[in-house]
Amino acid sequence: MSNASIGSPEQLRDPNYTPPLAKAIPLGIQHVLAMFVSNVTPAIIVAGAAGFGFGSNSPDFPELLYLIQMSMLFAGVATLLQTITLGPVGAGLPIVQGTSFAFLPIMIPLVAGKGVDGLAAVFGGVIIGGMFHAVLGLFIGKIRFALPPLVTGLVVTMIGLSLVKVGIQYAAGGVPAIGTPEYGSLLNWSAALVVIFVTLGLKFYARGMLSVSAVLLGLIAGYIYALMTGMLTFDTIASSWSNASAFALPQPFKYGFEISAAAVIGFCLMGFVSAIETVGDVTGITKGGAGRDATDKEISGATYADGLGSTVAGLFGAFPNTSFSQNVGLIAMTGVMSRHVVTCGAVFLIICGLVPKVGGLIRTVPIEVLGGGVIVMFGMVVAAGVSMLSDVxxxxxxxxxxxxxxxxxxxxxxxxxxxxxxxxxxxxxxxxxxxxxxxxxxxxxxxxxxxxxxxxxxxxxxxxxxxxxxxxxxx
Structure with a gap:
């Protein structure tokens, strides 16, 4: 799809330009494919830390599906806040929102081994932390001095280092398998390695969307490998599909609301860091897509949307949202700055979030296959932090x-x-x-x-x- 067929150079740099729908929808779905795996992975990791059973016959299976479903639904809602705007909320730019990895080091200790009971404190923290995050929009520009590359690079590096253990455990067979003969078996590692090698191959030797969606395509390759080796069966897929409903609405306060000092303090402090990350993404979008600096209004609006999106998500059982950096690179690659393109992607995410069968299929991905993707994703977080530190x-x-x-x-x-x-x-x-x-x-x-x-x-x-x-x- 050539840019000439979408619009003139001036139109492509205009956030308010609307390309023809036949062009806008595929471009919007591209944005969803680029962030899809990263968006649902935190829900799976938190569920694993809480001790949820992952099998389709597990009593916790519906809870896991719900967390995945909400990750998609409220990533779409938060993205709409950024693209369509609501008063001062939203930047009016093609910003894609998704579930943030940054909060995982806070959430995992809060839910560890507690099952569903640990989620009330988490969502209490998400809601209050989201409100605090939104308030930061009032003065975000004035506190940037406190977070130079030395600090932000260290924080991003620490996020990745805090999570790499999860990737290794998943690749070896998952937390429930620790101590069993199957844990760390060659079969388990082979599935993870297929994902890693395919992802690396596409990332460095492919172009366009094949490169942007390398992690997703790597997981698909690992999924096929799991079917070929018997790690996954068609009966399991059919069972997960049939046990998931075709349509479901979000439930307010499904897991309750509990105020925990650790959760509130942790989410507020991480909201501070996440706000600065969003400022960087907004700046990257305006420079890469329009060749200009972001305005104060755009930066404040983006921060408001970050916080409000996280607060609304917490009300219905979803985790905090933030802007996704990989989509900043996608805008620079396509040269299409239209916020309405991303709006199409947000609508697609919302539709997926209302159909639990989509979550049912996602959950059939073997934990070892997911481990391969997680190793790459968390490794890239560490690398991003090191890249920031290179400016120090x-x-x-x-x-x-x-x-x-x-x-x-x-x-x-x-x-x-x-x-x-x-x-x-x-x-x-x-x-x-x-x-x-x-x-x-x-x-x-x-x-x-x-x-x-x-x-x-x-x-x-x-x-x-x-x-x-x-x-x-x-x-």
Missing amino acids: NWNRRNMVIFAIALTIGLGLKLDPGALQHMPDTARILLTTGLLPAAAIAIVLNLILPDELSEEATEEVSGGMSGHGKGSLPAE
Whole structure:
């Protein structure tokens, strides 16, 4: 599909331009394909952490389907807030919203082993945290100074590092299989490796949508491999399809509402980080698609929509939403800036969210196959964080901030037992690893002088001295 057949160069750079419907719908579905796997994966991971049974005959199966269904439905609703706008809410830009990975380190400890009972506190945190996130739209531009690339790069890197263990466990057979002979078997790993190799092949040797949708196509290849090797049977697929209804509406407060200090504090703090991520995505869209900087109104509107979308999602049993960076790259690739194209994709997501049979099919993906995709996705999160850190001026001051924040944050994540005597709220927040790392980096960045003494730095760094933007310290 050539750009000339869609509109003139001036029209393509205009967010308010509406391409012909026959062109807009396929372009909108492209956006959905680019984010589809990433959007539903957090729901599956939280369900696994809560101890839900994944089989189609499990009593928890309907709950898992509902979480997947809500992920699709409210990603579509939040995207509509961004594209259509509602008063000051929404940027009026082609921003695709989806379930955020950033909140997983907060949600997993809250639900660990608690089943459905752990979800009330999570959704209480989602709702209140979403409100806080929306309020940030009033002054988001004034707090960006507190989150330079040193801080945001560290936070994004920590998000990925906090989650890579999940990918390995899934690829080896899933958390329920730990300790069994099947865990870590060659068959399990072979399915994950098929996904990884196909994804890498398409990402680097294909072009266009084949490259953009590499993870989705990798999972499809793994799915076919699972059918060929007997890991998945057509009977299982038929059972999941028949046990899922054809249509269902969301249920308000399905899992209750509970105010947990750990959940509220955690979601509010991560809302702060997510807001800055959205600012970056909005800027990337306007620069890549229209060749200009984002306006204050667009940045504020996008932040409002982030928060309001998450609040509404929490009311009905969906997790926090944020703007999806992969779709920023898709706009730069297609050159189509129309927000109405993304609106078509949002409508498609909403339709999928109202049809639980779609969730039923998604759930038939073997955990080992999903593990291959998760390894790639979380690895890319780490890589994105490292890319942000490449913009840091690695002087002595920034090296010390990064070293202390990463060491304490990652150390607490790796050994949560070190805080066993802390109160429950503090223990949950600190053992995420992410929040202490972010807090330490933000505070040290604000209070430490621009230049530390050489003696103090060399005592910490073993004589290494930092120099130059994006460069390694000299020996």
